[in-house]
Amino acid sequence: MTRLVHIGRQRDAARFTRGGIAARSRGRSGVRGVYAMATLPDYTLTHQWVRELRRWHPGVLVAVDLRIPDDTPVTVGRYGREPWERTAAEAAGLLREIADPRGYEIFIPRAITPAEVRGTRAVPQGIGWRYLPDAHGREPCTCMGCLQPGTPGVAGLRRRSPDFEPSPRKPELMAGLRAASSPEEIAYALRLLGGRSRGAAEELAYLVDHPDADVREALHFVLDNYRGRTARRLQEHLVARYEAEQA
Template sequence: MATFVHLAPAVHAARIRRGGVKALGAAHRERRGVFLFPVLDSYALTHQWLRELARRPGPRGLVAVHVRLPDEEEVTVGRYGEREPEVTTAAGAVRRIRELDDPRGWEVFLPRAVARREVRYVREVRQLHGWRYRPDAHGTAPCVCEACRDRGLYGSRRLAERRARPEYGPALPAGTLLARLDRAELRRDTAALCEVLRWYRLRRRGPLPRVARLAGHPDPEVRQLLAAAVAHWSTPGVDALLRELADDGADAAVRRAVAESIAYRDTPGADALLADLARDPDPRVRDAVVDGLVHRATPEAVALLTLLANDPDARVREAVSLLWGEDEDVGEDEDEDVREDEDPEARRD
């Protein structure tokens, strides 16, 4: 049996003990699954992904989930960012990483969820180990492009102002964006409108009554970008605007963009809208809703997930099965190997 570590938010520790680790999507893989790393002799290398994962949005604090898989279990192994990682077995992945001179940045991908019986224990870990951005980033200037920059992070604006390229700088002032918005609408320039909405997505807030007029724009791409731009705003009236966009009967892509944008928006209006979209006639919209329902985990969300588990479309059923299906194990006899307060050092003895 091969032993791995999966790093997960501490708020999910109880759920992982009950139902295992859910399979999440991976941008460069067609299937959902779980990222793992072998347990090595070095504590720092085993938990090298701590600081990189901790800098991303979401709950603070991570725990280490020790997972034991059969040696013949099929996984992929490679360095992060590889489009075609090596397909091997769990034992082969452990052997491959142990043979490396520098295993930093390597990862193992299990293309399925981790069952409750495969979780050995969940324990707290020190949060100061590992690298950020990339293994050799220490001593080099951080990248401040839109993809790498953490909005609101201490010192992020100062770093952005040092860059000569304006597209890597801070978000444009409100007056400049309003002037560009007026000019783009006057010229009916869809590309310019999309660029302005991209900048509004980088700002914490914007003039909602002014951008709300774009909800009736004839180009669906503009309406999709509008949903993504305002979904993270706390301005009163955002939920009403998102509902107006979700009522777009002419284009399912707009409704799907709304479903994806409100997945992590925690407001009563977003909860009600997500529930309505779960009954959308287009299966692509229902598929996009699943992630938000799993995130909420309320009795209403569970009822909708139960309904979607029997959806006529296979893609929707697969999404529910991968993201939420492991909760069906809750209530079964506990595996004697899963102990909440077990000391891993004592187990080695």
């Protein structure tokens, strides 16, 4: 059995141990699955993705220990590059041999079963790199993908950029969302909404049963920025529908 580590949200820890990990993420080929890292001798390298993932997932993150069969087909490679197809055992061995495995990841193109989850544990929230390995000392990129709203100093960095344009306000983003018609346009409008999401989650409830899976996935992540019972109920509904479709 190959030992891997998945980084997930603390609030989902009980669901991971009880029901496994759903195949929510997309690989380079578009196939859905789960991202993980090999268990390496170096603790920091094993958990290197924590600091970067905190930019995208609000709240506390935990390490989820996995054990999957050695012959499980996976892909392995550095983010942003074409990965290699390997078995789980080969991928873990490859990462142990690489001199600098920072930025590398393993993608399992399926869900993780409850039996493959060996437990969850706390992990330091500031461990690993942010933006990209060796980013310290480099001029930061000011695009929306690299500097999310709320990042310390982001407003000043963007204002100093020659390409600076004021971000649209929440009413403009909601108007754009309501005007979107195709699934692609709706999903894109939801991603733009991102950290701007304030107010009552009821304003997005009309999308909870949208027939397109990408729209529902984008909605699930946007709802992370809403507080209250309605937001939680909508997310639970989305998760229940996804699990029913996978059964």
